Amino acid sequence: MPKLITKHTLPNGLTVLLKEIHSAPIISQFVWYRVGSRNEIQGKTGISHWAEHMQFKGTPRYPAGVLDKAISRDGSSWNAFTFTDWTAFYETAPADKIDLPLMLEADRMINALYDPTEVEAERTVILSELEGNENDPTFKLSDAIAKAAFRHHPYRNEIIGTRDDLLSLTRDDLYHHYRSNYHPRNAVLTLAGDFETERMLEKITKQYETVPSGEQMIQTIPTESTQQKEQRIRLKGACDTTYLEISYHAPAGNEKDFFTMMILDSILTGPSSLNMFGSGGISNKTSRLYRALVEPQLTISISGNYEATIDPHLYTLFSIVQPEQPIEPIIDRIDLELERIRKGEISEEERKKAIKQSRALFAYGCENITNQAYWLGFTEMFADYTWFDRLIPSLENVTQDDLIEYANTRLSADQRVVGSFHPYQNSGGAA
């Protein structure tokens, strides 16, 4: 019987996490680099995301246009993500086709070309991606809120970067970013699926043992000063819908309060899931804010969103507002519900329900092998891999006093940014 999870560090510093799962003839591999928009400076925003794109543009061994075909030919899926704290690449492959993903990730950790012609072609592709984001009013609203909430910390920057920075970044900037951050000491390799651990570890060692370890970057991330008072943002644009986002400063992923926030979010807006790969969800028609806002038709919808991050980020309540409905009564109603929490009006049934919902989401997430490989590395980015297995017990340990304390300290008005996006009088929508 294999151990559930094996953690191993290669001599060059590469951290490897392996989890055997034999429910389907599939293996999923992720390579995580501890670099994202959190590590970017003004003038270079978007560089992590652009570097992620360049990793698909070839090495001497697998030139551009060869990699994607080689992977697809085997029936494998692959993609990559850039987040605030990390950049990750993954392949999910039929179990007997995993050798190619193992080879190519080791290869592009050290040998990516960053060909100047490819860099220029990708510049316009990324500008196109930015333009797609800009089509969405909520992108503009979230961006404005982040800039208000974080005066100093790089979480204020959009991961994709600003248009000006995307126009000015050079091939040398990108290559320097790559060589500084893509190396074993700054990486975590995670695999889950239908393999034998010892044999897989041998394969990994063979692929990575010659990759130089690299130097761990030491970087001082600006800390965020405590917000002193509530901030308000009001945007207008060509749309027919009003959007309301209220963002509170939130705990980092490895703080105890993070679990308290998860339970509170479940009570307020229904359970949220941190699963990235299609594992279902639960409706939220019995949550407190659904009943307070959607049932009386103040809003069309309500949801709660948060991220598990290295540094404190945001907990956001998002609503689509009923046409013609002013936002003040909505904010008042939310405040009323938060006041009830502060007064201790939380039943044991509500707390238990939140835990059962988390248990269910946990089980749904475990069905998907790609999701399991994802969790192994994702948790290492802001805590360690045991975070996932400790999740349910940690939620069970959240007490009513914790919830009251959280509402008092972290959900007060002076800790939030209230942002709204409103239509012009004449919206310009299509029939």
Place this chain on the structure above:
Amino acid sequence: MSRTHSLPCADNIQRTVLPNQITVLTRENFHSQSISLVGIIPGGLMRDSAERPGLSNLCFSTMMRGTASQTINEIFEKLEGIGARLSINGSLHGAVVSAQMLAEDLPIVLQTMRDVLENPAFPEDQVAIVKNQILASLAMQAHETDEMAMKRFREKTFGTHPYARQHAGTPELVAAYTREELAVHHQQIIGPQGMILSIAGGISAQESLQKTAEFLGDWAAAPTFKPETMDYPLINPSVQAAYSHVEIAEKSQLDLVVGSSCSTVFAPDHYPIAVGNCILGQFGMMGRIGEKVRDEHGLAYYAGSQYTPLRFGGSWLVNAGVNPYNVKQAIALIQQEIYRFATSPVTEEELSDAKSFMTGQMPLLVETNQGIASMLATMEWYQYGLDYLVNYPQMIHAVTTEQIMEAAGKYLAPERQVITTAGTLESKA
């Protein structure tokens, strides 16, 4: 560790037809603590008359919101309290029930499902809430470039066929439907006859079947029920080339569609189109289209092709999101690629790659309970047979370069290309 991961097939799927004509398919997966369930009731959004689109969509969207014996709060307290999800949505040809739950909670979900399918009350206040949600959704769609380019494409391609309709309805119609109309409509279109129910997860086939029979076995339709006869015309195969633009203010990116209609899901050229589509705009980083439009010219973040086969005809199209200044260049490039694709055979290497990709992806599609349940329902819906996944590679490998070129020449010829765009062109391009 046990290794019980063969594909779903006749050897491990249990298929049973209940006396009230519900076909139940079950697949055990004891690696999982949860269960996924998918139900299809024939007769979906297409059952609306041309004058009353959106009625079925509003009906399906409101059925979960209270029954003769339970309020919405009682229904969802029960479901959300156990971390389960149950929903009813409309597809073109069927009402789709979808659920996910921990394995021990199947009875609660089946019992609730029976109640909302048989006895929805359409409470006035809940109908009002759902109407507002649909109206908000329509208002948001009117500003989404991809949605509007596709909507205009359907209108131009399918003409007077019901596939061209806006199945969510118009704001005026949605606002006007009454709860009484919904109640009457429900009794006419929702019943057990012909329903498909697939269940996959950590429960024995025997127990799944026993619970299904217990909670749904004696369900009978209302006397006014009219079974779906699927009596719809085939789409008109002759499509006139056309260009149409939807102007939407203040959009940085414009969405474009180039394509046409094609044959039904049952047609002999279904597999040649599927493999051809993979080569044209799916394989690798979105096939030939992605290589030309994105990789070579850097014109789009996304560019690829889609093949959507349906019962009475389908569509085959290329779509991309581009800067408005580049729209003419992007359309010209796409048309050149389509012309090349339709007039010269794909290479043996391209054909082999696409086949390898499509057959290799199969285990990934049935990795989760949701994936298995959806696949089982689809296999039954199209009468593919329980060994569909086993036979699928054979179907794919039988496709030839000649068949692909013939299909592309037939459906993607310039004289039948519909081009639609949506975004901000005024004062730009």
